[in-house]
Amino acid sequence: MISIALHSAKGGVGKTAAAVNLAYLAAQHGYRTLLWDLDSQAATSFYLRVKPKIKGGGKALLKGKSDVDDLIKGTDFENLDLLPSDFSYRKFDVILDDAKDAGRLLRKRLKPLKNDYDAVFLDCPPGVSVLTEAVLDACTAILAPVIPTPLSLNAVSQLLDFRQRKGYTHSLYLPFYSMVDKRKSLHRGLIEHPPALLEGLLESHIPYASEVEQMGTKRAPVGAFAPRSRAAECYGALWTEVSRRLF
Amino acid sequence: MTSIRSYLVGETLSSSELASWLCRQLEMTDDGLSKVSLRYLDTADWDLYRHNLVLEECIVEKDRRLRLMTLGERRLLSSLESKKRPRFSFEIVESLLGKRLAPIIGTAELLCMARMKGKIHCFHRRNEDGKTVLKLQLEMLNVVKSKTASISLTPRLQLTPVRGYQDYFDSAHMAIQKELGFTATKQDRLLSARTSTIVNLADEDMRSDAESAAESIHAKLLEWLETAKANVAGIYADSDPEHLHDFRVSIRRTRAALKHLRKAFPPARIKPLAREFADLAQNSSPLRDFDVMIANLKQQQHELPDEHRSEMTPIFRLLRAERTEARRRLLNWLSSQRYGQLIEQWEEMLVGGELKSALAPGSPHPLEQIAAEGISELFHLTLAQGKSISPTTESTLLHELRKTLKKLRYTLELFEPLYKKGKIKKILKSLKGLQEGLGELQDADVQMESLRWVRAQIDHKTHPGSITAIDALIELRREQEQQARRELGQAFEAFTTLEGRRRIASLCATTKHGSTS
Numbered sequence: 160m161i162s163i164a165l166h167s168a169k170g171g172v173g174k175t176a177a178a179v180n181l182a183y184l185a186a187q188h189g190y191r192t193l194l195w196d197l198d199s200q201a202a203t204s205f206y207l208r209v210k211p212k213i214k215g216g217g218k219a220l221l222k223g224k225s226d227v228d229d230l231i232k233g234t235d236f237e238n239l240d241l242l243p244s245d246f247s248y249r250k251f252d253v254i255l256d257d258a259k260d261a262g263r264l265l266r267k268r269l270k271p272l273k274n275d276y277d278a279v280f281l282d283c284p285p286g287v288s289v290l291t292e293a294v295l296d297a298c299t300a301i302l303a304p305v306i307p308t309p310l311s312l313n314a315v316s317q318l319l320d321f322r323q324r325k326g327y328t329h330s331l332y333l334p335f336y337s338m339v340d341k342r343k344s345l346h347r348g349l350i351e352h353p354p355a356l357l358e359g360l361l362e363s364h365i366p367y368a369s370e371v372e373q374m375g376t377k378r379a380p381v382g383a384f385a386p387r388s389r390a391a392e393c394y395g396a397l398w399t400e401v402s403r404r405l406f
Numbered sequence: 407m408t409s410i411r412s413y414l415v416g417e418t419l420s421s422s423e424l425a426s427w428l429c430r431q432l433e434m435t436d437d438g439l440s441k442v443s444l445r446y447l448d449t450a451d452w453d454l455y456r457h458n459l460v461l462e463e464c465i466v467e468k469d470r471r472l473r474l475m476t477l478g479e480r481r482l483l484s485s486l487e488s489k490k491r492p493r494f495s496f497e498i499v500e501s502l503l504g505k506r507l508a509p510i511i512g513t514a515e516l517l518c519m520a521r522m523k524g525k526i527h528c529f530h531r532r533n534e535d536g537k538t539v540l541k542l543q544l545e546m547l548n549v550v551k552s553k554t555a556s557i558s559l560t561p562r563l564q565l566t567p568v569r570g571y572q573d574y575f576d577s578a579h580m581a582i583q584k585e586l587g588f589t590a591t592k593q594d595r596l597l598s599a600r601t602s603t604i605v606n607l608a609d610e611d612m613r614s615d616a617e618s619a620a621e622s623i624h625a626k627l628l629e630w631l632e633t634a635k636a637n638v639a640g641i642y643a644d645s646d647p648e649h650l651h652d653f654r655v656s657i658r659r660t661r662a663a664l665k666h667l668r669k670a671f672p673p674a675r676i677k678p679l680a681r682e683f684a685d686l687a688q689n690s691s692p693l694r695d696f697d698v699m700i701a702n703l704k705q706q707q708h709e710l711p712d713e714h715r716s717e718m719t720p721i722f723r724l725l726r727a728e729r730t731e732a733r734r735r736l737l738n739w740l741s742s743q744r745y746g747q748l749i750e751q752w753e754e755m756l757v758g759g760e761l762k763s764a765l766a767p768g769s770p771h772p773l774e775q776i777a778a779e780g781i782s783e784l785f786h787l788t789l790a791q792g793k794s795i796s797p798t799t800e801s802t803l804l805h806e807l808r809k810t811l812k813k814l815r816y817t818l819e820l821f822e823p824l825y826k827k828g829k830i831k832k833i834l835k836s837l838k839g840l841q842e843g844l845g846e847l848q849d850a851d852v853q854m855e856s857l858r859w860v861r862a863q864i865d866h867k868t869h870p871g872s873i874t875a876i877d878a879l880i881e882l883r884r885e886q887e888q889q890a891r892r893e894l895g896q897a898f899e900a901f902t903t904l905e906g907r908r909r910i911a912s913l914c915a916t917t918k919h920g921s922t923s
Contacts, residue, residue: 189474189484189502208537209570233569235538238482240569277502378536406502 160273161405162298163280169314170285172304173337175202176371176381177394178282181302183380184398186238190277190406193231193240197251197294198284201244207234208378209243216247221254221264227271236383240276248284255289262296262327269297278406287321295327300405304337304365305357307349316356333404335397336364363397366390409479411579413588414746415561418642421544424563424586425527431585432578434529434542440466444522444547444595445491447472449514457510459483463491466526474503492516521550522559522595531574539571540578547595549632557632560639562595563588589746620765620773622823627663628756630656635749638740644733647697654694657687660752662816666780670764670771679755682748689739696729699856706853706879717871721860777821784814785910792898797891801851804894808844811837829909836906843890843897850887854880 165178175198182194196203201211209232215225231240255261272279283294295301303318305311315334322328334357339346353360365371368390370381377384381391419427428434445463448454454461458477463470472492474484486503495511498504507516524547531540543564548556563582567575582588634656640649661683668676700722707718739745755761765773791807815837822830861876900906 187487189486191482191484208535210535231569233567233571238485 160269160276161278161300162269163278163300163302163401163405164283164294164298165280165302165304166283166291166294166318167285167303167305167311167314168287168291168318169306169311172285172306172311172314173365173371174285174304175206175282176374177302177304177335177337177365177397178280179203179206179374180380180382180391180394181398181401182239182278182280183236183382184394185278185280185402186236187382188398188402189238191238191275193242193272193276193279194234195242195279195281196244197248197281197290199244199246199248199251200284201246203282204241204243206374206378206380207241209234209241211244211246213243213245217245217251218247218254220245221251221258221268223267227268228275235379252289255293261289261293265293265297287318291318291321292325292327295322295325295330298330300331300333300401302401303332303334305334306338307336307346312349312354312356319356331359331404333359333361333401335361338367339364340367361397361400363393363400365393365397368393409481410567411565412591413563413565413582413586414591415544415563415588419586421527421546421561424544425529427586428529428542428544431581432529432531432540432542434531434540437528437530439525439527442466442524442526442547445518446520446522447491447516448519449511450517451514452519453511453514454507459510461507461516463488472503474506491518522547523550523556524548531578533571539568540574541566541568542578545595558636558639559595560635562591587741589741589743591746591750619823620762620767623773623820624756624762624765626820626823627660627761630659630663631749631753631756634660641740642737647694647701650690650694650697650736654687654690657683657690658812659816659820661687662813663820665813666776666817666820667761667765669776669779670769670773679748679752682744683752686739686745686748690736692732693729693736695852695856696725696732698852699860700725700729702849702853702856703879706882707875709879709882715875717869717875720864720869720872721876724860724863773821774824777817777824780817781814781821781910784810784817788814789902792902795895795898797888797895799891801847804844804847805851808841808848811841811844815841833906833909836901836903836909840894840897840901843894847887847890847894850883850890854883854887857883 163181165174165181167174178194182192186192194203194207196211199211204211213220213225213230219225220227220230227242231242234241255264258264269279281294281298283290303315305315319332322332336346336350339350341347341350350364366389368388370385370388370390373384374381381388381394385391415424425436429436443465447461447463454474455477460473460475460477460480462473462475464473465471470488472486472488473482475482484501484503484506486498486501488498492498492504493515494513495504495507495516496513499508524545527544527546529542529544530538531542533539543566545562545564546558547562548558550556565575565578565582579590583590634653637649637653637656640646641653643649661680664676664680664683668680703718703721703725707715763769764771767773787810788807791803791810794803795807815834818830818834818837857876857880861873861880864872864876866873
């Protein structure tokens with residue numbers, strides 16, 4: 160089982176949209192896929208029309224008192240399940256901080272899923288926190304959406320420093336440009352000449368597109384309601400690249 | 407999590423009535439009908455099937471998708487949208503499906519083992535968030551045997567749970583079973599599809615060796631099973647009495663075959679199946695009897711003088727009421743778990759390879775020997791029972807002889823592939839005259855008996871005219887019976903001529919594959 164975390168220290172960079180669309184594409188390509196909405200804002204759960212509530216809350220889940228199996232919800236899409244968000248996830252950092260080894264705790268929760276799933280996508284909340292540490296330690300790869308702007312690059316730099324400092328370099332770090340607006344020279348410039356900071360940058364990038372915004376009204380991945388759109392094509396290309404690297 | 411549940415759909419409701427019931431009672435949304443084409447892919451050695459897997463190519467409208475699932479539960483292991491059907495796993499090696507297939511099938515070619523076509527009517531239920539919480543589909547499929555021939559399968563309702571929304575599934579399951587009375591079946595569609603594949607082998611008459619003969623016999627058994635199953639919908643619909651007739655003939659043939667084939671199995675293996683088939687046959691008799699009775703009386707009332715014809719109305723009313731009750735009892739049997747289990751067990755035995763391996767050349771009980779013993783036994787019984795034929799022989803004895811002859815005919819037809827072409831046909835031809843004679847006699851007897859039964863049910867005081875009409879009909883049948891009896895002796899002699907006996911004896915001594923011991 161491959162575990163992929165969608166993470167960025169900065170908010171509003173397209174993490175959730177990427178998580179939902181990539182998980183959907185993995186499922187479409189025959190991978191039994193689970194998407195875990197780790198963000199208490201519950202955007203992923205909203206997109207997939209699942210109530211953001213889990214029995215026993217986040218504490219029971221992380222401490223292994225709830226059976227993960229009982230909390231998973233099937234989505235409207237073949238092969239794709241969701242472990243929904245819960246408002247109590249906002250306290251994840253406190254719970255993980257109490258544990259001696261946050262990464263080990265998360266790994267333990269992921270382990271029983273390996274018989275049922277080929278891929279698990281984790282949609283992480285923004286920021287650099289104890290949860291980030293756990294994710295960096297426990298996941299196979301970190302997919303990092305980056306808007307081609309200085310602020311976003313700054314957030315990447317922060318995370319990479321943190322990763323280096325803590326020694327979580329065993330997981331693959333794969334940045335990709337997100338919310339790209341090619342009318343902007345800054346975006347064009349950074350795409351043509353990516354900074355050295357973005358080592359391993361994926362070639363595919365996700366445009367700033369209305370279809371992605373429409374996910375909020377359609378409450379479905381782009382591929383499900385606009386399969387021929389530019390955004391769907393770009394997510395498709397990103398998936399191809401990711402799957403070649405990881406599967 | 408509960409897996410998919412399938413139900414065999416009885417035809418008490420039309421498909422549109424069923425659709426509106428699902429929308430009304432289960433709050434399902436109708437997604438409409440789609441044309442579907444299914445192909446089951448496997449290696450020539452059924453490697454996937456042996457691993458309890460099904461590889462299904464499903465084409466809905468223009469969407470073509472390959473699905474690898476567990477057999478029965480239909481738990482999805484991998485799926486792949488594909489423009490072209492792969493022939494080898496290495497053609498799709500980059501996909502997860504290819505990676506899953508490779509260790510199981512290696513470099514073996516994927517062949518189309520069975521094909522189904524038809525329509526699927528999809529429904530889903532959404533909760534207040536617009537989230538799908540239950541999926542359901544009504545499958546109306548045909549197994550494609552050749553370009554021109556297909557077998558229609560009993561329609562199925564497939565209820566698919568959505569993980570995390572078990573309550574919706576449980577309540578729908580309860581409602582379907584309790585309110586619609588549909589039987590849940592664990593059998594995968596593939597098993598039905600496999601049936602057709604094996605039947606195809608018989609159609610092609612491709613090989614002439616012992617293995618091919620065993621396969622042809624196996625195919626006949628499957629064909630009878632399919633015929634029985636295909637006619638159940640018609641019995642429910644009550645559209646034509648021939649559905650019940652064909653159903654009963656298939657069951658009778660199956661029973662005759664089981665009687666012989668049990669020798670190839672441990673003693674307790676076939677007995678429970680044979681007992682259940684016997685019970686099924688017995689339970690289907692009353693309805694058939696009433697069908698025949700009503701049809702005969704309809705014909706016979708024209709033989710009556712005009713003044714008696716109108717007296718038949720209360721008789722028909724009575725018979726129809728009795729028929730309704732007999733039909734109710736049979737439908738109860740057919741919708742019972744017991745029936746579902748019987749068909750499932752028999753089908754599993756046929757397609758699961760158990761029967762095939764028991765009949766395969768080199769097995770401890772060679773098929774040739776089983777055939778020779780069966781034919782010989784029944785022929786000698788025919789001779790013994792026929793010896794006492796005279797114009798005064800009791801009807802019950804003649805009825806026994808008729809049953810023995812029928813079994814002999816079914817046995818000869820079952821084992822026909824073991825013998826040289828035409829050999830069995832000649833014997834069947836000589837059997838025909840005797841069977842027809844006994845049939846006429848039986849018809850007359852049954853009709854007289856049923857007329858006497860009807861006479862006993864009618865109130866003499868309120869319907870004196872009806873009694874007279876029945877008496878007249880009984881007299882006509884008695885004359886018919888006497889005539890049949892007179893001709894019977896000759897027919898028996900024609901069947902048991904020296905030439906006829908030699909033909910049977912030669913069957914018992916050899917098959918086209920060699921001598922029996």
